Amino acid sequence: MERIEHHASFSGRQEVWQHTSRSTGCTMKFGIYLPPAALAGERCPVLYWLSGLTCTEQNFITKAGAQRHAAAHDLIVVAPDTSPRGANIANDAAYDLGQGAGFYVDATETPWAAHFQMQTYVADELPALIEQHFPASAARGIFGHSMGGHGALVTALRHPGRYRSVSAFSPIVAPSQVPWGQKALAAYLGNRPDVWKAWDATALIATAHERLPLLIDQGDADEFLQQHLRPELLLAACQEVGYPLELRMQPGYDHSYYFIASFIGDHFAHHAKTLSASA
């Protein structure tokens, strides 16, 4: 564990750390925002952010404007990188496969399985590390954007009891039915659509026991809406089983961090409702 960046921010501190990960077998970086209460030694709930395609740990911490809200709600915010990285790690020339595109699954196929164990990393290894080294309580929330929105939904749905709150911006809600998802799931998990369902939020909703209320914001001017995101599929699945979903279509908004920044305050309020009460 080595701290490679630290910046005072909204009376708290934004840090970046790197460490050797057991699950991915390489050096991983993550951003962590410590609110004033955490700097004062108080144990704070932790909100995990999962980023989208091509992102590193930097995008969210520099562009989302999250720190002011994290400070106001006394929440730690952890933002990991989106994949294993390195010259000796499998990659692909496309932006939507390989490094920067881990899809938060545990790969089973060659050449990906050796390092692309992002689900184990974000759901198991990283929270254990955070709760050991920082003033973190055991109250966890999770959210993310696009590929990371998929990651947040799937990670929460696969681990009942582990997270107390979940939300997403412009998530890939049904990866087994859209091009981005089909390409990634086929590469990482093989051409086995039955297996993909265990990594598909729309499919997982049908059998979910735990019912964490979902908040989803989606811009209606998002260039990926029709082909890759398709929130109507999740909406239908939730209606089918009575799963609590608040899907907000935001008129005129696109897929960018300008969209995220505009509504992230509402997501912090959503998470704080549960996390701050249970800290």
Next chain:
Amino acid sequence: MERIEHHASFSGRQEVWQHTSRSTGCTMKFGIYLPPAALAGERCPVLYWLSGLTCTEQNFITKAGAQRHAAAHDLIVVAPDTSPRGANIANDAAYDLGQGAGFYVDATETPWAAHFQMQTYVADELPALIEQHFPASAARGIFGHSMGGHGALVTALRHPGRYRSVSAFSPIVAPSQVPWGQKALAAYLGNRPDVWKAWDATALIATAHERLPLLIDQGDADEFLQQHLRPELLLAACQEVGYPLELRMQPGYDHSYYFIASFIGDHFAHHAKTLSASA
């Protein structure tokens, strides 16, 4: 004039434009945030942001978290690039001279004078363009960071009556007395310390007729504080002539956009006090 980016943001719109500039003789880009009131056709005051060394028009619009405040105060915010740019334009291998380092002066020396006319660009050409093409009132404020803090102070002090409010983050307050400034002023204006004084906020304060209250935030963990920024020189000059300066030393903060984002709400409130009343 060509719009090359547009994103919904806090119920307004963040845009990026490029145009052929008469003063710099090349294509220039600027960011412009149009608050909801401007989109509804109301003429809004304009706050100009000048960025620091190495920045383009992108840094401020992606990292400062300004849009939420601009929307709340009904202010247009314009953020130009920091220099002329292009393969056929003079440059230097160092980060603190040439492209990305225009210092907001009008250069008189070879090879810079042909394009490096940034003072004329930011003080004359750009405001005229903005007031012609956007729903902008004639009420103007100006602020900036580091080299751009110097730019904001000097531009306001050199043009009494043109701006109604001014502020800065971590400004180079006395370029004629510090290495960054001496290097740039010598290159752009020649080795003429008497001429440099017309581009030095600390020197200009001594003879200022107009007294716009200055708000300056400076992190005390800023890595450039002792060598390049030296706010105590401006403080002394202001005290000498009774110029109104609020200099806030912010404990633990560095030179980054994390610092800017933490306090930019206060700067918007400072500018809105004058701009919104006079719109």
